[in-house]
Amino acid sequence: MTKEEIILANKEFLFPAVFHFYKEPLVIARAKDQYVWDADDNQYLDFLGGIVTVSVGHCNSTINAKIHQQLDTLQHVSTLFANEPQAALAKKIASITPGGKLTKSFFTNSGTEANETAILTARCYTGNTDIVALRHSYHGRSAMAMSLTGQGTWRLGPAQAGVVHAHNAYCYRCPFGLTYPACDVRCASDMEELIRTTTGGRIAAFIAEPIQGVGGYVTPPREYFSIIEGIVRNHGGLFISDEVQTGWGRTGGKWFGIEQWGVTPDIITGAKGLANGSPVGLTVAKPEIADGLKGVTLSTFGGNPVTATAAKAVIDFIEEQKLMDNCTTTGAYLRAALEELQQKHQIIGDVRGMGLMQAIELVEDRTTKTPAVAQTARLLEATRENHLLVGKGGLYGNVIRVTPPMNIGTSDVDQFIQLLDKSLTESA
Numbered sequence: 001m002t003k004e005e006i007i008l009a010n011k012e013f014l015f016p017a018v019f020h021f022y023k024e025p026l027v028i029a030r031a032k033d034q035y036v037w038d039a040d041d042n043q044y045l046d047f048l049g050g051i052v053t054v055s056v057g058h059c060n061s062t063i064n065a066k067i068h069q070q071l072d073t074l075q076h077v078s079t080l081f082a083n084e085p086q087a088a089l090a091k092k093i094a095s096i097t098p099g100g101k102l103t104k105s106f107f108t109n110s111g112t113e114a115n116e117t118a119i120l121t122a123r124c125y126t127g128n129t130d131i132v133a134l135r136h137s138y139h140g141r142s143a144m145a146m147s148l149t150g151q152g153t154w155r156l157g158p159a160q161a162g163v164v165h166a167h168n169a170y171c172y173r174c175p176f177g178l179t180y181p182a183c184d185v186r187c188a189s190d191m192e193e194l195i196r197t198t199t200g201g202r203i204a205a206f207i208a209e210p211i212q213g214v215g216g217y218v219t220p221p222r223e224y225f226s227i228i229e230g231i232v233r234n235h236g237g238l239f240i241s242d243e244v245q246t247g248w249g250r251t252g253g254k255w256f257g258i259e260q261w262g263v264t265p266d267i268i269t270g271a272k273g274l275a276n277g278s279p280v281g282l283t284v285a286k287p288e289i290a291d292g293l294k295g296v297t298l299s300t301f302g303g304n305p306v307t308a309t310a311a312k313a314v315i316d317f318i319e320e321q322k323l324m325d326n327c328t329t330t331g332a333y334l335r336a337a338l339e340e341l342q343q344k345h346q347i348i349g350d351v352r353g354m355g356l357m358q359a360i361e362l363v364e365d366r367t368t369k370t371p372a373v374a375q376t377a378r379l380l381e382a383t384r385e386n387h388l389l390v391g392k393g394g395l396y397g398n399v400i401r402v403t404p405p406m407n408i409g410t411s412d413v414d415q416f417i418q419l420l421d422k423s424l425t426e427s428a
């Protein structure tokens with residue numbers, strides 16, 4: 001198919017709700033490591049990583065060699081049968097969860113399913129119904145996951161009962177108009193009143209992304225999650241960490257984002273970067289909590305041997321190549337460079353994130369903080385013109401999200417900054 005035929009077929013045969021970046025959809029034809037090529041063979045530097053999914057580089061040769069071998073050995077059996085790749089992956093994951101305490105896994109195919117499973121498990125284990133999620137969150141696209149999600153754009157159809165939304169720790173736009181640390185982390189202590197006033201008082205769980213991904217990399221202060229954990233546990237709730245974006249070392253030095261806040265969750269969910277592009281969903285829980293999901297359940301593709309092989313290979317690769325450390329050092333280099341760009345471009349109101357998960361929030365005016373929505377859209381088009389891929393997000397659509405593969409180096413960051421700088425100037 002030609003590029004034009006592909007775009008036309010997209011329009012004609014896909015749901016119109018399938019939205020694309022850019023005015024004219026970009027057709028990607030192939031990819032390798034930190035680069036992708038479009039249908040006209042133009043090369044782009046990929047600092048979005050397939051929305052935080054290409055964790056160890058496109059078509060990573062080490063991972064793909066193992067996938068190819070597994071593909072020719074055993075492709076599918078379903079969860080009705082045991083297989084070595086699933087068992088080996090579950091065993092490996094159990095060994096790297098915080099404190100080695102979350103040891104039982106259930107595999108599915110997406111972050112959405114992983115969160116569905118986590119909510120179901122928490123409700124079965126606690127016998128409670130109410131769930132507390134965060135405003136500005138994103139947890140997926142099933143009816144429940146959309147109800148958990150705290151952004152109107154991503155909530156379609158009627159909401160499910162039993163979900164309330166607490167304030168997030170959006171320090172740049174504090175919901176209480178306060179400033180950290182004088183605020184005493186009011187957004188966290190507000191949880192007590194939220195539970196007392198909007199739930200029955202006993203809750204099944206609190207679910208949060210340690211850093212809100214689609215929400216624009218909103219990064220809470222150090223005390224936030226431990227304050228919340230105490231309140232949630234007092235009300236009978238479990239702590240679910242949605243690590244779909246923050247997992248597998250991306251935040252630097254630790255396997256899971258929530259570890260940066262010193263909290264050991266009861267359930268972790270994962271997807272995206274776990275298998276570097278193969279569809280996967282993971283719900284891993286403390287054993288007694290997993291045991292609370294009584295009865296039987298099935299996922300046809302969950303723990304698929306090929307996907308499980310990919311996921312185990314990714315974890316091994318991250319470990320062998322010390323990519324968690326690379327996320328710390330190269331992430332710090334990236335952060336410093338973005339802060340330098342902030343000095344130069346007035347439009348950059350905030351720089352935030354952790355490790356190789358960084359964002360810039362664009363504002364029309366640094367005092368009023370009016371979201372620079374049109375300028376962000378122009379910037380995205382300019383990055384495309386300059387052959388750079390980045391993400392866009394945030395409740396107001398004014399955040400540029402940066403999540404390159406975790407095995408990039410500082411020279412890639414230099415190239416990225418040069419292209420972003422040029423795009424910022426051209427789109428001003």
Ligand SMILES: Cc1ncc(COP(=O)(O)O)c(C=O)c1O
Pocket residue numbers: 109110111112113115138139140141209213214242243244245271272
């Ligand atoms: C934090 C988070 N949770 C859950 C999901 C849903 O994952 P999926 O799109 O694989 O269903 C996403 C997707 O972007 C996400 O960012």
